Amino acid sequence: MNDKQALDRRDFLGSITKAGILSAVGLAPVAKAAASFVEAPLAGEHKFLCPPYLQNPAPTGMTIMWLSNKQCYSWVEFGETPALGTTANNSKEGLVDAYDRIHRIRLEKLKPNTTYYYQIKSKEITEFQPYKLTYGETISSDTFSFKTPEANPKEVSWLVMNDIHDRPKSIPHLMGLNKDPYDFVFFNGDVFDYQEDEQQIIDHLLIPAGDSFASGKPFIFTRGNHETRGKFRRELGNYFDGNYAFAQTWGPVHFTVLDTGEDKEDTHPVYAGIVNFDQYRIEQAERLKEIVKTPAFKKAKFRVVMMHIPHYYSGDWHGPMECRKHFGPIFEANKIDLFLAGHTHRFGIHQPVPGQHSYPIVIGGGPKDGNRTLIKVHATQKDLKLVMLKDDGSEIGKVELKSKR
Template sequence: MTTPSSQSTSESGLNRRGFLEGLSLGAVATAGLGVAGGVTMNSADSAMAQEAPAVEPKPAKLLVGEPVLQCPTSTGVSIVWQVSGNATGWIEYGPTQELGLVAKPGLNGLNALSTPVLSARLEGLTPGVTTYYRVASAPIDFQNAYKIIRGETEYSPVHEFRLPAPEAQAFHWCVINDTHEVDETLHAVFNKVEELNPELLVWNGDIFNDIRTQKQLIRQTLSPAGRPYAAKRPMMFVSGNHDVRGVLARDLDLCLLPRPDSSPLGRSFALRCGPVAMIGLDTGEDKADNHPVYAGLAQFEPYREAQGRWLEEALLRPEIASAPYVILHCHIPLFGNRRDGGPEGQVEFARFCEQGQKWWLPHLKKAGAQLVISGHTHRHRFMPVNENQPMAQLIGGAPSPAKATVIHCEATASELKVTALQMDGEILGVWTFKPRNLA
């Protein structure tokens, strides 16, 4: 049985621990705040604080990791970054290291105020020209409507990037896929991408296994394997079936923003980069919408059809229609073998995207698209044109380091060269494509 005195000691210990934990949380929440924003202590707290070890708690850094450039167009790009507490933020940028311009995100007259992710969009940039930028954030202790304490602004290092120019003579990009949260694979593919130094990176789906927590969501999209990966070259996200799974799948847009240029289909893209029309489409889940596992929460079938209508129009845009190469990126392959013994007339979802064939392929075929780059099967494979397949298809491997691939595509006006690389440096194949016949 517990004696009153031992109970008292125990409670006191708990209270003290609780206080110290509270202090530590407060230090995080008020990172960088001045004296006015510090933790308020009463006299009892002060007495306990005096008992605490005389080590000043280090203020947490407000900016976490490095920013991620995404949703590029020829003249604009979105920048997403992490903060450790409630904060406002903006981007300083310009054509020289002196910066000089500011993009301040906000809505309805209010500057952005959020945690743990902030974002801003830069517009009016010059394609093919280096833009310098840094992220700025200030912690905000929002006590009430008339007491808002602003802390010291924190800045990222100055980074630089270039947006792809539609009129450039050459363009090269990399495609990775199905990394599935495997740190070793992420390090290997990002190291390879760094080595190849492409102008854009396409992450062709299945970043996740499924999205369960906000911490996981932020880590996997903004600092995968705990490292920066898109602070100096934009990434283009193509959604995979595992990226639309999990209780927080609907929060993915917090970190991987919808593209403003293809709204409301914010995960589809058609972007002219040098001689290449880069197309991205979302194949969605890999089962029928009425599969019981989705409990009635899926509507990918009309979504694929809507992307078909969007694609038809996108392929007619002058800068896309005049591109020597049209290359589709989609997570689930557009072509594949139907499973043996399936019921007659059953639509295939898992092995290939039969609805993509129905709604997208006629437009791609009419346009003379040369190549589909996919993932999903986790097995590298190249499928050349044949009588049932009007364009080539290249599938990247994954998710173990031994099976992972980086697909490197290098385009000039006369040839597109595509190389599939293993992480040990072995070349799995090189394929070349000629410009399409433009009327």
């Protein structure tokens, strides 16, 4: 495996059939970042707006992202010990990224299954003229660490949250329920009610995720129907390094993630004629037909699909019925093993039903206290075990599968 097999948002669905690794086993930060990410910057203060967060991992690569309140040139210092020793920035076509506030640095040529320590650094650019660039203050984080995945992992564990709906305290609360090792966190849509501005993304996702886990372990994000709403919806993808829809293999599991879009008709007055989700779902279905033909899908010990809107158990609204029409027959014909969704705010584990779906459908709950859930999944070469926890830590139900391949 190599970094070309990692996810790339700029090539939408382009790497969807490549075999690769979704995520990395991370370590807790060596130390919390010294600065407070909750308090707004003071007048003239140069500050990070969120902790660093990990994205798009591979056995030999990892993307580190963060935000600053001023336009900067940024870089990462990293190494196999806390002494660091190596510097990385991001460049394209001869130009190093600079005069940015959203920082995305890809670490390349890493060793598989290896712990790396890192610091983020941002140097303010106070003047950027054609022939004169003036730097200001440089700010640095404390040291964090992560671990790259194995080149050929034999197992994978991940956590799933969905339907947070702008309740940022739910993220650390649900993460606190888990006591087992895990490799990545998957946000299965509707983290937000709608997309209002950047501050909402910082306050309601990047800070609580960074404080809870994301500086040491990656997260993967796909949209729910609520992330398609609001004036800032088109900018949301800039804050992640990966696609909303993709397919990848990690060890025994082939993951297919789909972006289910809105749940109303494209012609609904609230969309004012500027959405095209029906066509988008058709395009994904066509790509899905190609995915299921790949050796990675066919040979996987377990075939797992994750998307926000379930195609059963979510009523007869337009979105669910479109998903059933376009995706359901492909799932059934190609014998997926497990399906994970959210959207309904009614948690449940639905066992196979002849004539409808031959695989378990697991729907996470949310967003209110008493109805929030954390889904935990662990897969080996022979077994896949899923447990759903309610937000009081009690077990709601489980799924246990044996590999059929």
